[in-house]
Amino acid sequence: MATSDEHGRGRVRSAAVAPANWTEQLSEQGFAYVLLVPTLLLVSTMALWPLASTFEMSLRADALFSAEYVGEFVAFENYAELLTGERNAVLGSPFLDFGQPFQSALTVTLIYVAIAVTLETIIGFGQALVLDQSFRGRRWVRVAILIPWAVPIAIQGLIFWLFFQPGIGVGTDVMQGLGVFSQNPLINTTDTLIIVIVADVWKTSAFMALLILAGLQSVDRSLYDVAKVAGASKVQQFRYITFPLVLPALLVALLFRTIQSMRVYGIIETTGGCSTLPSLTCMVVSTFRAGRYATSAAVAFITAGIVALVALVYIVKFADLEVGA
């Protein structure tokens, strides 16, 4: 019995080991490609193909009267009309209008991203530094600090919406007491922007903290000994050792956080609403909801293009790191 069991285990094991052995014969390059096969398979069927297909939709006309998603081929007409502002009425708010920065989706999104990501990075870093220490009860403090990330956006929105909803929460009174908010924060663009940013910082600082913490924890502790003996103060240790060594993790966190917040939607929709505070993704979703699938697809691609531009900043920085290392 025992032997047959072992036999079975052995077989399973060798079945698992055989491909591993086979890959050993490959060159580094070949091996890399083999490792990437599952990724490419998943990503191409579940992401690239849908995107291609959506892109195709974006080259067609909206078909509001038909059971089809989209109508005839119109090439880049959707893009042209969107970018020239001819579709603003359909979008609900202008795409880009420097005259009213708080009404146009692009500027609102950029302002939001700049403020939120900056705050989240600073706070997340602070939290990570706290969590990096060892102290009694750290486990629970970690949970406490990280748990906002686990709250679904719908609930996150609900919490803040209810808090500032007159008649239900006391948030507006408190803030007005502090002289910060207008009477109706949830229909006021700047107030809503603040609420959305606060809500977002509350939730996603944890994301930053988690990634940065992981980076911090991976730093070889003996380097701190060296730095201390070399005479580094806490601040200097941070600047010369901690920061450069967590920089890769920090960049990943920043990159993804920026991309995610460029796509902000849910928290806006669940608090002030897209017409109070229009974002790029708001337009994608509202046109989608309205059944203008082609327009929606085009807005999505334009959004992606803008995100790509923003992400470029980080990619350049990444390249720097790679070269430096």
Added chain:
Amino acid sequence: MGNVTLEHVTKRYADVTAVDDMNLDIADGEFVTLVGPSGCGKSTTLETMAGLTIPSEGTITIAGEDVTTRPPKDRDIAMVFQNIALFPHMDVHDNMSFGLRLRDFDKAEIDRRVERAAEILQIEALVDRMPDELSGGQRQRVAIGRAIVREPAVFLMDEPLANLDAKLRVHMRTELQRLHKELDTTIIYVTHDQAEAMTMSDRIAVMNEGHLQQIAPPLVCYDQPANLFVAGFIGSPSMNFVEGTVESGEIVTPGFDVAFDPGQVPELAPGDDVTVGVRPEDVYPAEKAGELANPTRPIRARTDVLEPMGDEIFVYLVLRGEDASDSEAATTEAASARGSDELLMSVEPDSDLAGDEDIEVVLDRRKIHVFDTGTGDAVCHDILRSEAMGGGHPGAREET
């Protein structure tokens, strides 16, 4: 300035006491080497001095101030770590200049010092490399460089030359000594290399299992080891030990007897269990007895293995005892009962000894160390007290 004092310093980890009630008083400008077997607490001792580990007990004083809980940066020390620990994200230049940059030295001065250190360390060509592009020895040199550019009051060096080849090591040895003189700093140095310990140190501190065994100038440790442990540890190959008992006027061991004048050596009381120690270089083939002022009686032995080392040959001898009846038995049992009826002898490389040959050897009575077998403490370091020690020897030889 750079004097370092440890008082009753103890460091306990979960299941070991790494350093146990350590008392050290190191003068400013002194060069002290810590030696001891692996795991005896050398690195831990340095770490407590550096402020990287807070001792479980005891106080540490540097330059007269109690620094026991003070952070490392306020101690004016530099350290070379046993595990090297270069900053992986900095090139060699930045690694070496790290401490200076922290202190806002100006660039020219930094470059000057780094260049100078790189030159000493023979790594001028490597200053732009990243640590992972260096060989083991090169990394170690960078680690040394990182410390020496600092010119602190106290240097702590934990096996800084472990990964260097003999030649470079000799070079580094002189350079460190020069540096020591030039900067007049205190250096506390850990090494497992006897030659280093012997040549560089003002004093050697011998540790074992967290305890300080002896701290004394190198030759004192070598010639007058405080106890069995020091005697066995210092010197390579290590001292021969033979257990025996004191009888009146004679120390009796299984392999040989050594006569002494009880009047001259009152420490040896009849009936004591003692261990006789003699270094390999103090064992001579009987034909050289004439060169010695005070040889023992010839001791019958059989050569076993010969280990030629280039500049000397180590000869493993199996003692055949006074009655030498069962020489074969002795040979076969040699391995198992080693240390009591075996002796290591070192001879000149041009010796004509061969393996498995019956010979007679003599010991230099002036170099026979006697230890109390029970406590391990040294009883005496020669059994010929009447003569003056040291200076007398060459003259003695001349006589023959």
Added chain:
Amino acid sequence: MGNVTLEHVTKRYADVTAVDDMNLDIADGEFVTLVGPSGCGKSTTLETMAGLTIPSEGTITIAGEDVTTRPPKDRDIAMVFQNIALFPHMDVHDNMSFGLRLRDFDKAEIDRRVERAAEILQIEALVDRMPDELSGGQRQRVAIGRAIVREPAVFLMDEPLANLDAKLRVHMRTELQRLHKELDTTIIYVTHDQAEAMTMSDRIAVMNEGHLQQIAPPLVCYDQPANLFVAGFIGSPSMNFVEGTVESGEIVTPGFDVAFDPGQVPELAPGDDVTVGVRPEDVYPAEKAGELANPTRPIRARTDVLEPMGDEIFVYLVLRGEDASDSEAATTEAASARGSDELLMSVEPDSDLAGDEDIEVVLDRRKIHVFDTGTGDAVCHDILRSEAMGGGHPGAREET
């Protein structure tokens, strides 16, 4: 089985060639030591053998099969890394048994081997510790343990004893040799410790800047170094070199002249620029000349620094040349022009020499090495060809 052959192996990095056209042929069961200065390519050579680095050029054969691009696991090798590389997430036992577990050894066998290795390495008490709770030497022993439990056809060991104290090192040396015999494996060993290289190896391979300089049994490397580099590298302290020129029947150097019989040493053609090499132990105070069969003429020198080592004393001599007019100048300039008018002599510890004393020394003519200054290649290893080498010496001394 375990024979390893390197043919034209070259490894280039961005800005250095770490190993350059290396050819090695190591027999099954042989113990070969790689030595060479820091950064000369020893570790890189081992890495190519292990399969961790694919050579830029050349082929590697193990047990007759070309394994140049084969993964490490298919090479039946075990390696002790210079940087130790313990798995930090595994305790000592798991670190040591890692390779066995990968190979599905059964638990009893694993435990048996690990226990055995821990015993040899004297780390029985540490098997449950994590690497970061070990001292430097303890870590290194674990790293050795991880290799030896494997019992592979070829051991690659990169400075495995660098962090161990002398005593443990001697112990490990014998254990490794025993293991070598017992398992009959090939061992390729890197060390910077001369004693290790000398005592353990069947052959020593001396490398410099990626090139193989000489591969030969230890004493051949010591006594008949192939070139200046090997001569200077092997032996500690290192050989004295003095540049000179050959005139008829005489090698003339700034500090002294050495006469030779042109008939006996035809390699020395008048007019050649040569470098004379002599080891410190082959330099004797003139009063010992009598003990030598073939001493040179006395050479006038002044003692500078004395370095007592316990079992010997190194004496730094400044040659005063034949005309000895400006002895002060010579002393002050000594440091800068070292190697040409300085000589290192090693004497017995009971010598009565003191610093700053004018003495005369002689060299052993049978131990004078002559090299071509231009190419560095050895020209001859004595200047007394007529006499038989080796065995004659003790007899010669006896005569006096």
Added chain:
Amino acid sequence: MASQPVEGGESDDGPIAQRAQEAIRNPGDAYQFLFYVVTAFFLVTTLFPFYWLLVLALTPGDRMTDVGLLPNGFNPASFVEMFQRLPFHVYMFNSIVIALTTTVIVLLVASFAGYAFGRLQFRGKTALLLVLLAISYFPPAAFIIPLFQFFTGNVEILTLPAVGTIESPNWFNTPGAMVTPFSALFLPLSIFILTTFYSQIPDGLEDAARVEGATRIGALFRVIIPLSAPGVATAGVLTFIGVYNEFFISFLMTDGQAQNWAPIVWGVVNYQGQYQAFYNLMAAASIVGVLPVVILVVIAQERIVSGLTAGALKE
């Protein structure tokens, strides 16, 4: 703390800290104090919204007016009622299964990719990384129509002359329709995280494993992944939480019924009536729904521990 090297003994050089050092005999105390203040601040700010959620949950459904720092009334029954109204535990179960499966797949696939990107050199590396990153530029809305068509069996994958047309599977209302796209969409983040962490593991340790007889994959699993535990745990937690709370795609791929693998957010949303929501139940459900994540974080944070490479290398 005792074995912690001097941590407590240090403080910054600023004048305030200096004064504090003098004022308080043990300089460690000032630092400790500051540390606790900061920690307390973070705790209060992150926990306050949860506290308020709890207040909401405890407030009886018909007393939802001017809710301040204390609940209007005390009604723990909402934690029972939430299960009576909806099989919330089933939604939770669905989410946990979907999230765990996705996390396992993502970690596995991303580990391979992270190893390739982080530790191997090959052509097209940067381009591939950029393509992966680009996926996250798009709002989910850009994926859902094709994906929905795909998983309702409306896409012809390929037409073979002999076999006929192979259509995409009809996985509507099954976990596969969520797990598969989630795996792809959450992959880029994990790949980037793991690439970063894997690339930082010293080569020496992988070399050691390989010399000991591990394959490259073996070394990945036995050495690199364990040593990257903080990164892997983080990638895992982020993926799990992301999927656990995902709604955009799961909204489409199920009809919202608990028995049809609808996830937890569906459950929370279903506490909403046409005009009015049961805020107290939603709050209670959110608190209960977050518990699995709390457990996960408690477990995962054990993995996020420092000093993983300590004592490994001498270099």
Added chain:
Amino acid sequence: QDGAGPGAGTGTGDGTGGDGGGGGTVEMAMPSNVTDRAEDTRQALYDAGLSEDIEVSFLSTSEISGDVEAQYRSWLNAGRETPDVFRMDSGWTIPFVVRDQLVNLSERLSDDALSMLDEHYFEAPLESARAPAQAVGGGGGDTDTGTGMGGGPRGELYGVPWQVGFPTIQYRKDLVTDAGFDPEGESWATEPMTWQRFSEVIAETHGNADVEYGFNWQGTDYVGLSCCTFNEFMTTWGGAYFGGRDTLFGPVGDRPVTVDEEPVYQALRMVRTLIHGSDDEQALDGYQQISPNAVLEWTEGPSLEPFTNGNAVALRYWPSGIFEAATAFEESGDLSPDDLGTMPIPYAVSQDESEYEGIGGTASALGGWHLTVNPNSQNVDAAVQVIEATMEQSFRTFQFSELGYLTGDQRLFDPENVGDVDPWGPHLETLQVAGENAIPRPVTVVWPDQSSQIASRVNGVIAQQQAPEEAMSALAGSLEEIEQSV
């Protein structure tokens, strides 16, 4: 209302039962309050004459209208065969009709059933389930004649009302009486009053009572504002989005946009007065400040809460509010269900005075749901039979008394027919008035776009961020643009 005998019902029932069109399972998409009582509902259907061969199962859907729409949309686009019967919001049924994604029930229902609908059902709900005259205007220029673009022939019925909702004003009868008014005597329940009088009544009552709020309603920037709350204000002022009732459902692009007209401005000014009082620069004379600022951020839930807690004088709300308030009053101890009064939405301009046909006078925004049939269903016949069963008097009664819904059947608004069902009894008359004056939102395929524009502009105006004229002319521009965008 006399024809509401069981006979008529049975007749129809027999008809459907008699068809015996085979069995099969019919899956109905229903919200949880139905699916929670699936067994009872099923039984009620069989009791109403549904053949036992037909198995009825339920798919539980969300209560959030937009989510449900999105789901149906993707299911229908993907050609899913289930569910067989959809419950569709009257606010977005027409686009599905126009896209030809529903079964034409005019062709499927029995004649009896069809005529019964004509005879006994409120008109507004039926309107919102019929194919519009023309989806797209012909004169738009750049598009083909719209009639070709899907949708059945004019007037064909695609859905049967399942549930209806007509907002009314719910108020605290006790407070009003305390303030010296006489609701009974003045027949507030059936005779709509003017906004001006309403504001005076509420203002006075509020001043007299110890409650926090006066008149609560829902004014935040959301679809409820455009479809309903503001639609009511506007309609009762005689204004319209697209020029009257007959163009509500199209043709898109070929109808006037009439938001930049006086009645709309007046409605907005009035609303501003209600919220901000006479200080508002747009304030209308004679109107009192009766609504809290909070209405600017309120949706249904938050506006209801204070009223049920006894903290507001009046509330504009859907019928469910009656149930909620009555229950809350009952439970509170201080109040009783009798303290709850209802009245139709007040008006400012009567129907005769309004420029547009069918606009003016009291108006209640139409809410409610229809049942429609999935054209991909394998069981269309059975599905139709199920729908016919729901139209049976017995089932409607079950809906009303057991599930607590109002249905489109006017007969059930007659207390004589239904008896004194708690808590509806006293309010049925008012609801009947509201139902007769229901105003549907202008549902077309572009309504989602227009709705959000309207909500956002209107909210802006009433929050004093913009002047009515300025905002409405901008809105008119956007609406026209959207009209032309198809």
